[in-house]
Amino acid sequence: MISPDLAADLPVEHDVQVLGIETSCDETGVAVFDADRGLLAHSLYSQVPVHARYGGVVPELASRDHIRKLLPLIDGTLAEAGVTGAELDGVAYTAGPGLIGALLVGGTLAEGLAMGWGIPAVAVHHMEAHLLAAMLEDPVPEFPFVALLVSGGHTMLVDVKGPGEYQVMGQTLDDAAGEAFDKTAKLLDLPYPGGPALAELATQGQAHFKFPRPMLKKPGLDFSFSGLKTAVMLQVRELEAGASLSESKRADIAKSFEEAVVDTLVAKSARAIRQTGYTGLVVAGGVGANLSLRSQLRTELGKLDAQVYYPRLEFCTDNGAMVAHAGLLRLQAGYVSTGGVVARPRWELSELQAMVSD
Numbered sequence: 550m551i552s553p554d555l556a557a558d559l560p561v562e563h564d565v566q567v568l569g570i571e572t573s574c575d576e577t578g579v580a581v582f583d584a585d586r587g588l589l590a591h592s593l594y595s596q597v598p599v600h601a602r603y604g605g606v607v608p609e610l611a612s613r614d615h616i617r618k619l620l621p622l623i624d625g626t627l628a629e630a631g632v633t634g635a636e637l638d639g640v641a642y643t644a645g646p647g648l649i650g651a652l653l654v655g656g657t658l659a660e661g662l663a664m665g666w667g668i669p670a671v672a673v674h675h676m677e678a679h680l681l682a683a684m685l686e687d688p689v690p691e692f693p694f695v696a697l698l699v700s701g702g703h704t705m706l707v708d709v710k711g712p713g714e715y716q717v718m719g720q721t722l723d724d725a726a727g728e729a730f731d732k733t734a735k736l737l738d739l740p741y742p743g744g745p746a747l748a749e750l751a752t753q754g755q756a757h758f759k760f761p762r763p764m765l766k767k768p769g770l771d772f773s774f775s776g777l778k779t780a781v782m783l784q785v786r787e788l789e790a791g792a793s794l795s796e797s798k799r800a801d802i803a804k805s806f807e808e809a810v811v812d813t814l815v816a817k818s819a820r821a822i823r824q825t826g827y828t829g830l831v832v833a834g835g836v837g838a839n840l841s842l843r844s845q846l847r848t849e850l851g852k853l854d855a856q857v858y859y860p861r862l863e864f865c866t867d868n869g870a871m872v873a874h875a876g877l878l879r880l881q882a883g884y885v886s887t888g889g890v891v892a893r894p895r896w897e898l899s900e901l902q903a904m905v906s907d
């Protein structure tokens with residue numbers, strides 16, 4: 550499994566370079582990260598065209614497509630970075646949470662390559678990689694901070710005391726924020742992937758519909774989005790009775806929905822900042838690419854003198870750079886994977902151990 554006591558034998562005579570592989574869902578991401586020089590190269594292959602006609606991710610097709618794309622992507626990324634496999638110091642791969650077949654493709658190849666090159670492999674937690682992705686930017690957020698993790702599978706506020714020291718302060722009791730975006734997009738007949746399509750439609754609408762801001766009046770930091778989704782569904786049905794939904798009404802619904810989600814995420818993030826007294830909020834995960842969320846967070850948290858940190862837009866959604874970066878930190882803290890491929894479809898963030906580097 551994953552062990553901190555088998556200290557990775559990292560070289561001191563040259564820069565430490567790690568290959569990162571992300572295959573947990575529907576993006577094949579590869580990157581090379583250098584401890585001193587930062588990101589040397591990264592490539593992403595999106596499976597959107599593969600899944601689009603099914604309206605969502607088909608796990609078996611995802612696995613097969615990762616098999617097709619991963620090796621050529623690794624070859625190309627290494628060439629772009631000007632690094633050969635033999636010059637690398639480790640191979641990091643997303644070991645979970647995610648789709649089991651997709652994880653196994655990335656994990657098996659990563660472990661095989663590491664064995665062939667005679668270097669360590671390291672299993673990376675996908676949400677930890679998202680959470681630390683803002684550290685790839687300038688300015689780098691300082692610990693401790695609050696992280697708002699908003700992806701297709703997770704919505705949580707995390708007290709990040711240090712690398713690997715994560716305490717979940719609140720999370721969704723049902724749907725994740727990204728999932729709510731995707732389901733509402735489907736309801737509005739928008740193409741997969743729903744989140745970006747809905748956000749795009751929302752730019753043409755007005756927030757005329759007053760949808761609930763779930764759990765805002767209750768104390769605490771948990772979220773719930775299934776009631777909001779139902780409210781949107783009932784509204785759409787009411788409008789559709791006897792007539793098809795006009796373009797402007799669809800845009801208004803998209804805008805009203807987006808505003809309800811954003812208001813809720815912003816209010817709870819502000820509450821988490823007040824509760825901890827921290828001065829930094831790091832936003833991570835695919836929904837972090839939402840421009841309305843980004844601007845509202847900046848405004849509202851600015852009022853609390855807190856700074857908001859985001860990864861660049863392309864590193865909000867799944868990518869190899871965040872895996873290479875998190876893998877490097879884990880390797881430097883002595884974590885290597887032993888005993889074969891690690892693939893954990895379910896893996897709680899709180900199970901991770903603090904990274905203590907010497």
Ligand code: KG4
Nearest residue numbers: 700701702727744745835836838839866867
């Ligand atoms: O982090 P991510 O790429 O994959 C997971 O680990 O889940 O997040 C994907 C989620 C999807 O639900 C997608 O619809 C949502 O992020 N998303 C967005 C936007 N871009 C991606 N949601 C709202 N607005 C966006 N601009």
Ligand code: ZN
Nearest residue numbers: 700835866867
């Ligand atoms: Zn993700």
